[in-house]
Amino acid sequence: MLKTRKNEIFAALVLIAPFVALYGWMFIYPTIQMVHLSLMNAPLIGEGTWAGLKNYQRLFNDRIFRVAVWNTAYFVILTVVPGTAVALAIALMVSRLNGWFQSIILAMFFLPYVLPVSVVYILWDWLFNVQFGVLQNVIQPIVGHPVNVRRTIPWFMPTMAIITIWWTNGFSILLFLAGLRNISREIYEAAELDGASRVQVFFRITWPLIWPVTVLCLTIQLILQLKIFDQVYLFSRGGRTQATMVLVQYIFEQAFQKNNGGYAATIAVALFIIVVAFSVLQFQAARIRRAT
């Protein structure tokens, strides 16, 4: 008996060893290296000298770091909850359709998600172009003059948010649709017999039953949007990058453009802590909501 148990433990260790080794090598080790690098005064490549907590001191007095934290937070506020709400609304509408038509409409909503960011950038850049963009026909009557959304600071983040929601929404819609299909038709039939209104059906049946999917969507979106980089980098190039800086972009700039490997690692550690803290917080908040 004891022997089999030992055997089992041994077998388990053998089975998980490749994963643990790979995980340790590809994830844990680089993370430790990153923290180590953040304590060094080092270029991007090559040896550095020990700097202790100097990089962290610099981080706390860095104006651009604060701008980057604020912009990232602002972007998260503009995208995570609104994006999930839009996805839910679209999923509810799509779920009312049937057969072929539903597939086509769903494909249309999912299509942007497949596009690489460079294509998304070029597409929207032309739509918003200050001289020739078709969207200026919408902006001009409202504001009174054409607006270069890439260079007008108050317009920048909201525009990025709209583009990002358009681009990444397909995945959330798909998750919601799967969640909606899991709700048994019988529950709806029962509600109908009891004379529940459509608003009641949504808030008493649909919403509570797809809450776990909503939590999942919010968490995925939160982690994804905290790491915002590509769109902001592409749209701000050559302009006022400091005013529209986000955290990952700042890491990129320090590491690759200014050759400050150590300081870039420090910002990365800060981002790491922020992502972990927010993910845990959000998950806990979502659980509390579910428990009540």
Next chain:
Amino acid sequence: MRGILGKTLATAALLAFTVGAQAKETVVWWDFLGGGDGVRMKKLIEDFNNDHKDSIEIQGTTLEWGVPFYSKVQTSAAVGEGPDIMTYHSSRIPLGVSQNVLVEITPDDMKTIGLGEASFAKAPWEAVHVDGKQYAVPFDQHPIVLYYNKDKLAAAGLLGDDGLPKGLNGVDNFAAALKKLQDGGTKYGLSTVTADGSFAYRTFYSLLCQQGGTAGSDGNWLPGDNLQKMVNAVQVEADWVKNGATPKNTDYPSTVALFTNGDAAMMINGVWEVPTMVDLQKQGKLFNWGAVELPVFFDHPCTYSDSHTFAIPNNVGKAQTPEKHAAVLEVIKWMEDHALFWATAGHIPANKAVTDSAEYKALQPQATYAPLTANMIYDPTSKFAGVASPLFDAAGNSLTPAINGEIDVTTAVTEFRDTLTDLQ
């Protein structure tokens, strides 16, 4: 990984064919030429490969211009996975040397290529040197120029009998000319990139030099009255925008579109837009046009320029074999000899033998603006300067809002200088 695979395959091939057919040397080539000039470079590479069917083959890859290209070069060279040869902006060489990315080009190498100091203009030759050592071979010079619509200028009385613009020298004259063009029914007098201060920096730097000013050097940027001279330079463009002569907040593609569709009578842009004009005209979609050296806005002619050069990356732990090195030098030599075709991309070949040839002198508008090479200024020798550098970044951040009237020009230029001073 690719390297290991390549080595394995090469070893296998060697074992399989022990009979010694002379090995063909492959030269891995990276460039960042994605526009009209990229098409021409691909043709040059194709021609080279045809000329060297039995001896050398260039395997070319085009990467994204700017920071992506230079980051990739830096990281790949550090692990010995860089190319055998690459294009490099001369303005980036001080930074490249400080990062230990470049291999020195020795006097022996230059002897093999058959070129030397006398073969090049002074500015590009100096720009490939750091502390007396040469790190690249200049291939071209690509300044900014003034493109103009001959029909519109003629209608406004601004075209001489020789087909060249007249009456554009001096800030006030130029502004008056812009007004005349607009009074004649043209939407904008001049289009130039106003949404990107780092692009516009090329114009400002030219105008700074036209006043005898200098950008300074590390830790001592825009010293003394150079700050005021830079303010004067930026003010010129800010005034064009304020007066509606130049469109506000306009990005690169729109700038070109506004000129080519006739909405703007003139354009300040790099010579690399020449292929766009040539190709459009071939299709019968363009008016009569020309390109000339920037007018003298201040005291004397001066224009910003940079060079595309050929450089050899310092592949750590994987130095070039003598055979490979010889092949790389042959590539450089061949390209320098065939630079006339490169001139059709608008760039001015660095090799004087090419620009002195009768064929080059028959090339229009290239031959018209070529004399400006006597009045060129290159970026200051600093690891913070050059295309897509921290200096360009600072220009984008501080000067973009100044061009478009969002902040005061003096404040913007002071902020620009302070940002540069803080770099370390």
